[in-house]
Amino acid sequence: MDDLWGQACATLETSVGPNNFNHWIKPLRLTGLDSGIAHFASPTRFISDWVNRHFAKDIMGVLSRHGQPVERLRFDVVPQAAPGRARPAAAPARPARPAGSAAAPATARVARPDLGAPLDPRYTFGNFVVGKPNELAHAAARRVAEGGPVGFNPLFLYGGVGLGKTHLMHAIAHDYQTRHPLAQVLYLSAEQFMYRFVQALRESTIMDFKGMFRNVNMLMVDDVQFIAGKDSTQEEFFHTFNALVDQGKQIVISADRAPAEIKGLEERIKSRLSCGLIVDLHPTTYELRLGILQSKTEGFRAQQPDLQIGAGVLEFLAHRITTNVRVLEGALQRLFAHASLLRREITLEVAQECLADILRTNDRKISIDDIQRRVAEHYNIRLADMIGPKRARNVARPRQIAMYLSKQLTSRSLPEIGRRFGGRDHTTIMHGIRKIEELVIEDHALAEDVNMLRRLLEA
Numbered sequence: 047m048d049d050l051w052g053q054a055c056a057t058l059e060t061s062v063g064p065n066n067f068n069h070w071i072k073p074l075r076l077t078g079l080d081s082g083i084a085h086f087a088s089p090t091r092f093i094s095d096w097v098n099r100h101f102a103k104d105i106m107g108v109l110s111r112h113g114q115p116v117e118r119l120r121f122d123v124v125p126q127a128a129p130g131r132a133r134p135a136a137a138p139a140r141p142a143r144p145a146g147s148a149a150a151p152a153t154a155r156v157a158r159p160d161l162g163a164p165l166d167p168r169y170t171f172g173n174f175v176v177g178k179p180n181e182l183a184h185a186a187a188r189r190v191a192e193g194g195p196v197g198f199n200p201l202f203l204y205g206g207v208g209l210g211k212t213h214l215m216h217a218i219a220h221d222y223q224t225r226h227p228l229a230q231v232l233y234l235s236a237e238q239f240m241y242r243f244v245q246a247l248r249e250s251t252i253m254d255f256k257g258m259f260r261n262v263n264m265l266m267v268d269d270v271q272f273i274a275g276k277d278s279t280q281e282e283f284f285h286t287f288n289a290l291v292d293q294g295k296q297i298v299i300s301a302d303r304a305p306a307e308i309k310g311l312e313e314r315i316k317s318r319l320s321c322g323l324i325v326d327l328h329p330t331t332y333e334l335r336l337g338i339l340q341s342k343t344e345g346f347r348a349q350q351p352d353l354q355i356g357a358g359v360l361e362f363l364a365h366r367i368t369t370n371v372r373v374l375e376g377a378l379q380r381l382f383a384h385a386s387l388l389r390r391e392i393t394l395e396v397a398q399e400c401l402a403d404i405l406r407t408n409d410r411k412i413s414i415d416d417i418q419r420r421v422a423e424h425y426n427i428r429l430a431d432m433i434g435p436k437r438a439r440n441v442a443r444p445r446q447i448a449m450y451l452s453k454q455l456t457s458r459s460l461p462e463i464g465r466r467f468g469g470r471d472h473t474t475i476m477h478g479i480r481k482i483e484e485l486v487i488e489d490h491a492l493a494e495d496v497n498m499l500r501r502l503l504e505a
């Protein structure tokens with residue numbers, strides 16, 4: 047049976063693709079064939095249901111081609127069923143485990159987790175351009191990807207939209223998986239975590255769910271701010287988190303802000319998330335944007351060697367598109383598509399014409415200087431008071447409003463905002479923002495002021 051399934055698996059890996067194969071089919075074991083029914087042992091009901099719904103035809107087709115016509119598949123749930131194919135004879139290096147922890151998956155033959163999201167093959171360390179704003183996050187990610195004794199747990203990456211959090215997480219997963227091919231790496235968004243959890247509750251498979259999450263070597267949860275305010279999901283996340291940390295397994299988390307700033311997240315989770323290393327991906331600098339544009343252009347050139355880019359075009363884009371890397375990438379892609387369709391060199395004029403809408407949006411970008419100036423004008427205080435030390439309420443309150451609007455209307459991080467407000471500490475900025483968040487609920491007049499200022503700035 048094992049031989050037959052081994053041969054069938056070799057064909058299935060090609061027909062369904064390695065990702066699907068590894069996630070869904072590899073954990074199965076063929077246990078018998080009778081009267082046109084193929085019997086499988088599956089580690090969870092979730093896997094059997096999924097395979098039955100999505101891959102039954104492929105499996106039946108392959109078994110028929112191997113001389114075993116099958117009309118139906120049946121599954122018995124056998125927790126931690128051994129994978130159907132032999133493991134490589136010499137197991138590659140594994141991450142170090144603390145004494146007393148569970149046995150390594152190579153011997154325990156834990157099924158692969160089947161709850162995660164697929165990894166984007168383009169998001170590797172090789173494709174990640176490093177500059178001042180992301181060098182610390184990159185170094186920490188590299189360190190975690192090496193595996194070995196866990197240095198900081200969790201690694202918490204945060205930053206504004208499109209600054210490379212997901213890219214770095216996928217890069218960690220790829221690199222770690224290459225170094226430790228048998229290790230279980232589970233990457234998913236916090237939203238998927240919640241979805242799987244709710245599904246497990248609904249289908250009474252919560253023990254399977256817990257088992258799957260607790261058997262991984264590395265858990266990566268993207269956009270964790272999503273679980274804020276979702277009490278039972280937070281509870282489950284907390285237990286999963288603790289169980290893995292207790293076993294010395296690495297956890298990598300990303301969010302759009304620091305743990306302490308995530309509203310609606312339980313204090314105990316915030317404190318757990320703050321236990322490891324928290325690193326901030328800062329907004330991009332001109333140099334980093336230019337580096338990214340150059341690197342992406344090289345990539346395009348490899349596919350389209352006759353691509354012509356005029357002098358100064360990349361510099362122009364790096365200068366004008368400052369929102370986030372995703373927008374920068376989109377602009378470049380549009381330019382290349384334009385150039386290859388029209389077979390024209392990308393000159394500065396072509397770039398301006400083709401990207402007029404993106405450039406206009408970026409022109410409306412609001413700076414902390416604008417905010418400080420507008421707020422100072424509105425409250426009739428001196429601009430210097432925005433950064434000065436005065437604590438009198440008639441100065442301190444407008445300053446806090448400016449801090450609040452800076453957080454809302456720009457992609458600057460708290461430490462950066464702090465620097466622009468006279469070198470104040472990020473906790474002072476956070477305090478100021480919280481104060482205004484509270485006041486806009488209680489104080490109608492102040493809420494009106496803040497809204498009006500926002501509209502003026504966005505106009």
Ligand SMILES: Nc1ncnc2c1ncn2[C@@H]1O[C@H](COP(=O)(O)OP(=O)(O)OP(=O)(O)O)[C@@H](O)[C@H]1O
Pocket residue numbers: 169173174175176180205206207208209210211212213214269302338371372375
């Ligand atoms: N330093 C970088 N080098 C190369 N590409 C980058 C870099 N930073 C971001 N990118 C690219 O920008 C795009 C957006 O990045 P990513 O999805 O990782 O951002 P994010 O921080 O997770 O955003 P979100 O907050 O929306 O989830 C991706 O295509 C990514 O490859």
